[in-house]
Amino acid sequence: MSRNTTLDDELLQRCKEGDTSAFRALVNTYKDASFTLASSVLKDSSLAEDAVQTAFIKVFEKLDSFRHDSKFSTWLFRIVINTAYNMAKQQKKHMPMEVLSDSPIETDVDAELKRLKEDDQKKYINLALNRMKSDEALILRLFYLYEYTIVEIKEITGFTKSKIKVDLHRGRKNMQLQIHKILGNETTQLL
Amino acid sequence: MNEDRAKVLLKQSGLTTTENFTDVLMEKIEAKSAVRVQLAFTSIKKALFFIAAILLLLSIYIFYSRFSSFSEIVIIGDLHRTKLFAVLLITVLLAVNYLLKMQHIYNNYSDDVTSTA
Numbered sequence: 001m002s003r004n005t006t007l008d009d010e011l012l013q014r015c016k017e018g019d020t021s022a023f024r025a026l027v028n029t030y031k032d033a034s035f036t037l038a039s040s041v042l043k044d045s046s047l048a049e050d051a052v053q054t055a056f057i058k059v060f061e062k063l064d065s066f067r068h069d070s071k072f073s074t075w076l077f078r079i080v081i082n083t084a085y086n087m088a089k090q091q092k093k094h095m096p097m098e099v100l101s102d103s104p105i106e107t108d109v110d111a112e113l114k115r116l117k118e119d120d121q122k123k124y125i126n127l128a129l130n131r132m133k134s135d136e137a138l139i140l141r142l143f144y145l146y147e148y149t150i151v152e153i154k155e156i157t158g159f160t161k162s163k164i165k166v167d168l169h170r171g172r173k174n175m176q177l178q179i180h181k182i183l184g185n186e187t188t189q190l191l
Numbered sequence: 192m193n194e195d196r197a198k199v200l201l202k203q204s205g206l207t208t209t210e211n212f213t214d215v216l217m218e219k220i221e222a223k224s225a226v227r228v229q230l231a232f233t234s235i236k237k238a239l240f241f242i243a244a245i246l247l248l249l250s251i252y253i254f255y256s257r258f259s260s261f262s263e264i265v266i267i268g269d270l271h272r273t274k275l276f277a278v279l280l281i282t283v284l285l286a287v288n289y290l291l292k293m294q295h296i297y298n299n300y301s302d303d304v305t306s307t308a
Contacts (some may be wrong), residue, residue, distance in 0.1 A: 015272065020217065020220070020221070023217075023220070024213060027212075027213050027216060027217075031208050031212055032205060032207050032208060033205070033212065035207070035208045036205050036206040037204055037205070037213075039206050040199055045206070049208060049209065049212065052208070052212075053215070053216050056216055056220075057216070057219060057220060057223065059225075061220065063248075113219050113289055121200070121203055122203040122204065125200050125203055126199065126204055126206065129204055140197070140201055140275050141201060141204060144197055144198045144201035145201050145202060145204055145205060161223065163232045172192050172194070173192070173202070175192065175197065175201075176192040
């Protein structure tokens with residue numbers, strides 16, 4: 001995730017001095033990315049928001065313990081992801097909440113694909129990610145959406161390098177499979 | 192699916208929080224900070240646990256080294272040292288139990304305040 005770390009450091013310093021507006025700025029910068037990652041794990045927007053709120057509160061309380069060994073975003077996302085996994089464990093909701101069918105969604109596929117603009121694509125991609133395993137969806141987003149390296153993903157998630165590489169490979173395949181299940185055979189325009 | 196296509200598709204997979212996310216969060220943080228100021232209990236709890244641990248270790252030392260050759264402690268009358276040790280141990284355990292209860296009440300109160308903020 002490309003971000004000026006000097007700016008983060010300045011905001012962090014102000015936070016430590018008790019400036020809550022600086023923390024608000026950090027929240028506004030990272031809330032969407034944190035929410036996206038938490039959603040990858042929890043598959044539920046309401047739970048994901050709760051997890052991100054809890055994570056930000058933890059971060060606020062532990063700001064003094066941040067030693068700048070890594071980027072702030074790395075530290076934050078590690079807390080977000082741990083919180084999300086803990087919440088998933090508590091809720092026993094590793095599986096998607098909705099009952100998912102393996103059969104393609106009953107739609108007029110031709111008409112649907114013609115209207116497949118960017119918003120539609122986004123909807124189907126997120127639906128496909130929502131149907132995938134938490135680890136795979138999380139790693140795909142960290143790698144392709146936020147452009148973290150495998151070493152950074154290892155630091156954020158605590159997964160081994162080999163697991164990350166395997167999940168990247170499987171994740172791409174599974175995403176294709178899920179998109180195929182959602183759109184039926186007419187997936188060529190999207191893929 | 193090749194890597195480039197995966198990247199293009201996944202670039203669209205970012206999600207956004209609800210509009211009032213930051214406001215709700217900052218309210219929670221402010222509420223939690225207020226509670227912490229009112230009930231700065233954690234540091235007291237740690238100090239008391241430390242004192243309790245020291246007392247316990249000291250008691251063990253006294254009863255098993257200093258008075259190991261006596262069956263009764265003369266200065267306290269005819270009270271058997273094992274009974275005295277048991278009383279002291281129960282007192283320490285009760286104190287620890289009390290502290291844990293207080294901590295539990297404090298945690299519940301903090302959670303209630305933040306969840307309603």
